[in-house]
Amino acid sequence: GQNIDQPTEMTATEGAIVQINCTYQTSGFNGLFWYQQHAGEAPTFLSYNVLDGLEEKGRFSSFLSRSKGYSYLLLKELQMKDSASYLCAVLDSNYQLIWGAGTKLIIKP
Amino acid sequence: DADVTQTPRNRITKTGKRIMLECSQTKGHDRMYWYRQDPGLGLRLIYYSFDVKDINKGEISDGYSVSRQAQAKFSLSLESAIPNQTALYFCATSDGTTDTDTQYFGPGTRLTVL
Numbered sequence: 638g639q640n641i642d643q644p645t646e647m648t649a650t651e652g653a654i655v656q657i658n659c660t661y662q663t664s665g666f667n668g669l670f671w672y673q674q675h676a677g678e679a680p681t682f683l684s685y686n687v688l689d690g691l692e693e694k695g696r697f698s699s700f701l702s703r704s705k706g707y708s709y710l711l712l713k714e715l716q717m718k719d720s721a722s723y724l725c726a727v728l729d730s731n732y733q734l735i736w737g738a739g740t741k742l743i744i745k746p
Numbered sequence: 747d748a749d750v751t752q753t754p755r756n757r758i759t760k761t762g763k764r765i766m767l768e769c770s771q772t773k774g775h776d777r778m779y780w781y782r783q784d785p786g787l788g789l790r791l792i793y794y795s796f797d798v799k800d801i802n803k804g805e806i807s808d809g810y811s812v813s814r815q816a817q818a819k820f821s822l823s824l825e826s827a828i829p830n831q832t833a834l835y836f837c838a839t840s841d842g843t844t845d846t847d848t849q850y851f852g853p854g855t856r857l858t859v860l
Contacts (some may be wrong), residue, residue, distance in 0.1 A: 641788065645786075663772070668845075668846060670846075670848070677834075677854075677856075678853065679750075679836060679851035679852060679854055680789070680836070680851050681851070682848050682849075682850070685846045685848065687845070689821065690800050724788070724789070726788075726789075728847070729820075732847070733791075733804075734791070734849065735788075736788030736790070737788050737791040738786055738787055738788045739788065
């Protein structure tokens with residue numbers, strides 16, 4: 638079966654750095670997405686990786702290793718508004734998005 | 747104005763009632779999707795449509811039906827609602843023309859079935 642694993646919850650301090658990991662086992666791979674979702678709101682697109690390596694976008698970076706079935710989202714200079722759930726999703730061989738359950742990130746002052 | 751809108755935003759109904767959730771988009775995208783989200787679970791695909799004449803079942807289509815009335819409109823129906831269909835429902839769109847085919851989500855409909 639297809640599976641995406643992420644930690645359920647993480648806590649970090651304002652101004653610090655946090656890394657959210659995602660491992661996947663899917664039938665095929667056509668890219669990996671990270672979305673941010675504030676409580677009760679819609680998921681919003683953060684990043685897309687299809688090749689191995691690091692993609693940097695401001696305070697957020699996303700890394701992919703296809704051979705290891707692994708990705709992480711790195712958030713720097715954490716702000717209180719970064720408190721949200723972060724969803725990892727993989728586009729499989731049928732171009733269907735398979736979603737992880739999300740990681741709830743709690744930022745403390 | 748929001749690019750993807752959903753109505754209603756909240757709905758409480760009773761077991762056995764027929765419910766329709768509506769989604770409209772002004773992004774000009776061909777592809778539209780319906781998901782449900784339950785606490786502790788990932789988003790699960792109910793139905794998707796790649797154009798007006800194309801409708802496909804997703805992972806959990808049982809108990810649901812859809813209608814693609816136009817490129818901009820995609821409705822989800824629960825013919826006879828049951829309590830385990832209580833969830834947060836999201837509509838999403840994508841343009842289908844880029845490699846990434848990023849999906850953009852509506853604000854969600856919170857449905858409670860008593």
